Amino acid sequence: MIVVMPAYNAECTIEQTYRDIPKGLVDEVIVVDDASHDRTIAKAKSLGLTTIAHPGNRGYGGNQKTCYKVALNKGADIVVMIHPDYQYDATLTGEMIEPIKQGRYDIMLGSRIRTRTEALKGGMPVWKYYANRFLTLIENIVLGLNLSEYHTGFRAYSAKALRELPLEKNSNDFIFDQEILVEAVSRGQRIGEIPVPVRYFDEASSINFARSTIYGLATLWLLVRYTLHRARVWRDKRFESINR
Secondary structure (H helix, E strand, O other): EEEEEEEOOOOOOHHHHHHHHHOOOOOOOEEEOOOOOHHHHHHHHHHHEEEEEOOOOHHHHHHOOOOOOOOHHOOOOEEEEEOOOOOEEEHHHHHHHHHHHHOOOOEEEEEEEOHHHHHHHHOHHHHOOOOOOOHHHHHHHOOOOOOOOOOEEEEEEEEEHHOOHHHHHOOOOHHHHHHHHHHHHHHHOEEEEEEEEEOOOOOOOOOOHHHHHHHHHHHHHHHHHHHHHHOOOOOOOHHHOOOO
């Protein structure tokens, strides 16, 4: 099992995130730095982590593409993606991968939304909480699932699931996370979740209101395209089902 960290200006938080991963659980931790302006690369190397540096910024989705490609090429059976901003509780990595190891799920999500009180107490901005709730409601209706959150930066994938997804055809921006899940549903992959405490603080990465609005609209447009594909109105090869 390999942990990947798509990093951007994570110098102040990457060590805390790494230290929380249960010892002896993972074979390797890979950090992909997306042209940070701080000392993220130096910090990752000082921790003994496998470090890959993008010469230029490729975006959040572009960063993850490198993460998964490298992890799969190294023979990972399970790949866990953890944002290195210490927003998620990495001590729960074992609980995240267990349902995949048991063959019950192909993808696991670490949900920050168990209750409204917990999410807001953890520092999630009120506007972000309600935007998350709205998008999750629409996604559940369109995708036929009953997840509590789709927008988490703490995820686990079986290698088989990742290989089935058209990752390179996806966006290099933040919508990449949602494209993966819609494509997974279209292929019959099973998605589960566990509750994960959330921490919001100054050093934790978070996109601003304007970028969040663009991301929200992109998510809705993605769901429209998926719906049109399912209705055979507009074909999108990324949503083609396969025999499992």
